Amino acid sequence: MNFESELKKGNFVIGTCTDCDRVVWPPSNLCNSCFGKITWKKASLMGKLIEYSKKNDMDFCLAEFENGIRIMGDLILKSKKPKIGAQIKLEKCGISDGCYSFVMELK
Amino acid sequence: MKQVAITNFGNTKFSRDDITIESSLLSATKSLFDQTPNLTQKDIDVVLVSTNENSKYLSAILSELSGITPKISHTVENLCSSGTNAIVSAYSYIASGLGNVALVVGGDRYDSPGQILEWDKSRGEYKHPIFWATLFTKSYKRKYNISTENLAIVSVKNHRNAKDNPNAYSNKTYTIDDVLNSKNLTEDLRILDCSRPCTGSSAVLLTSENFARKFSDTPVWLKGIGQKTTSASFTKNLDLTQMNSTKEAAKIAFDMSKLTSADVDVVEIHDAFSVCEPMILEDLNFAKKGEGLSLSKNMYDTFDRKINPRGGLIGTGHPLGATGVSQTVEVVQQIQGKAEKRQIENANIGLVHNMSAAATSSTVLLLKS
Structure with a gap:
């Protein structure tokens, strides 16, 4: 199990060091504090909106999840007006053509 | 040494x-x-x-x-x-x-x-630099109540400076309206806000x-050298309105040279996108927080070439591996009195600021006659 194998299945997991218990981001095989081994667990899908914009008709954003983990992805608004700090949910994630993809929805 | x-x-x-x-x-x-x-x-x-x-x-x-x-x-x-x-x-x-x-x-x-950092997967499908630049732009404009029209002065100024640089990619001048009416790459970024590969x-x-x-x-x-790498991932930038690697690199370079921003006569900064210029001017201590753009506008209004005399990356173009060397060439030319139409009077001390990947790393050089 690792980040990519889980992402391929649509699961968003975060790595924690088995030695010092730190959360490691971006995903890596070793802890960036003590070089300990990593164990993976499913992350909370709830986060907050850090920033957003739009390209053509596609809204996109930077969002923050537990332990300060930040990712960029599509933002689904469903007619709601985005506000910095608003709650968002990671609705979908995966890998397409070797590229990570994340879809967040404003709650 | x-x-x-x-x-x-x-x-x-x-x-x-x-x-x-x-x-x-x-x-x-x-x-x-x-x-x-x-x-x-x-x-x-x-x-x-x-x-x-x-x-x-x-x-x-x-x-x-x-x-x-x-x-x-x-x-x-x-x-x-x-x-x-x-x-x-x-x-x-x-x-x-x-x-x-x-x-x-x-x-x-x-x-x-x-041009693309494939490794940074935390950007998802938004790997192109226009996306981090867009988020910087949106945050900076909101925090300091700046309009898209206000920000366009950076592109107008730097294209005007580039007109006198025979090696620049651009030899055209543009108005604020030209910038505003240029192609929208995103909601917050026009093509004339961007340096060109x-x-x-x-x-x-x-x-x-x-x-x-x-x-x-x-x-x-070379009197001062400062370098700092804070991360490789764009998403590790916790504040989208400042560049921490630039602030730290500047402090190291100023300390080494025993100079301050007040001593500097000519500045080459890494305006990969319009918003970068005011942010960097603030992080190098040439302007207070939120006042970087006023400094750029003042330079334009008074025909002062102190900031990005060769036309910055926006006017000169951005062949990545050449840019930091080209910026240094400009400051050397200015200090040696060889900058021809772009020459700044009595330029004795110059600063070069060059950065990578959404300012996850920065270099600051201080040069003196």
Whole structure:
């Protein structure tokens, strides 16, 4: 199990060091504090909106999840007006053509 | 530690020419030799090439094509700040005594693979630099109540400065309306807010104190060097309205040189996108927080070329590996009084700011006559 194998299945997991218990981001095989081994667990899908914009008709954003983990992805608004700090949910994630993809929805 | 000078320089025009990277690097090297009558190939101990091209062994290739057999030669790659990283490496070789004369040549092509950092998967499908620039722009505009129209002055100013730079990619001037009406790349970014990838190379010659006056009557001394890498991932930038690596690199460079921003006569900063210029002016302590854009506007209104006299990246173009070297060439030209139409009166102290990947790393150089 690792980040990519889980992402391929649509699961968003975060790595924690088995030695010092730190959360490691971006995903890596070793802890960036003590070089300990990593164990993976499913992350909370709830986060907050850090920033957003739009390209053509596609809204996109930077969002923050537990332990300060930040990712960029599509933002689904469903007619709601985005506000910095608003709650968002990671609705979908995966890998397409070797590229990570994340879809967040404003709650 | 030995003193290190930059004595001479060479340039190519920045363009969309479809020429090989080897040919472009060689042209900048020829330009440097043409402007340095006392220099022979045998004088050069170190050859460094800064580039993001995938071509291999470029410093050895450039050495062979130029008839140089250096003691030390290698390529330096650090995305958009490859150029100043190569200058810092050359400085280190000379200061440590491993060499006395170093040739640094930076170059890239318009289709350089360095434009996208594939590794940064936390950006998801939004890997292109326009996306981090868009988020910086949105945050900065909101925090300081700045309009898209206000921000357009950076592009207008830097294109105007580039008009007097014969090596610049752009030779057009634009109005605020031109910028606002240019193609929307995102909701917060027009194409004229962006530096353009292009083909080009620049070169500088660094020497130890004992060799400096062999090649120039007006050597320019590297008095301060600051570098800082905070991360590789854009998403590790916790504040989208400032560049922490730039702030830290500036402090290191100012401390080393015992200079302050008030001492500086000419500044080359890495305006990859319009919003970068005010952010960097603030992080280098040339303006208070939120007042960087007022400084840019004041420069435009008063025809003062102090900030980005060669036209910045927006006006000059951005061949990634060449940019930091080209910025340094401009400051050296200004201090040596060789900047022709762009010349700033009594320029004695200059600053170069060059950065990579959404300011996850920055270099600041301080140069003095």
